[in-house]
Amino acid sequence: xxxxxxxxAVAAQTELTKAxxxxxxxxxxxxxxxxxxxxxxxxxxxxxTFKAAAxxxxxxxxxxxxxxxxxxxxxVPKFRPxxxxxxxxx
Numbered sequence: 182x183x184x185x186x187x188x189x190a191v192a193a194q195t196e197l198t199k200a201x202x203x204x205x206x207x208x209x210x211x212x213x214x215x216x217x218x219x220x221x222x223x224x225x226x227x228x229x230t231f232k233a234a235a236x237x238x239x240x241x242x243x244x245x246x247x248x249x250x251x252x253x254x255x256x257v258p259k260f261r262p263x264x265x266x267x268x269x270x271x
Contacts, residue, residue, distance in 0.1 A: 217258055227265030234259045 182190070184206070192202035213231055216223050223231040238254040 225263065227263050229260055229262040229266055232259050232261070233257070 188199060188203045188206050191197070191206055192199045195202065197205065213223050217231050217233050220233050233256050236255050236257050239252050241250050241252045242248070243250050
């Protein structure tokens with residue numbers, strides 16, 4: 182499912198117009214993005230938790246040449262699924 186299909190599904194389930202559903206989906210994504218960027222956790226009970234994590238600097242390999250390269254430390258987004266999402270999959 183891509184973003185357009187998600188918007189269509191939200192519109193169908195909530196009886197909103199596609200434009201209103203699109204604004205709602207975009208707003209939710211923006212709020213989650215800004216919160217995680219500020220290192221706040223976003224916990225949606227039953228669905229999961231979005232958080233920022235630090236990835237340490239490390240040494241990697243250039244696959245073409247086999248030469249060792251340095252990979253910088255970075256902040257990365259993490260998602261931990263909640264019980265409700267896990268149960269829905271099993």
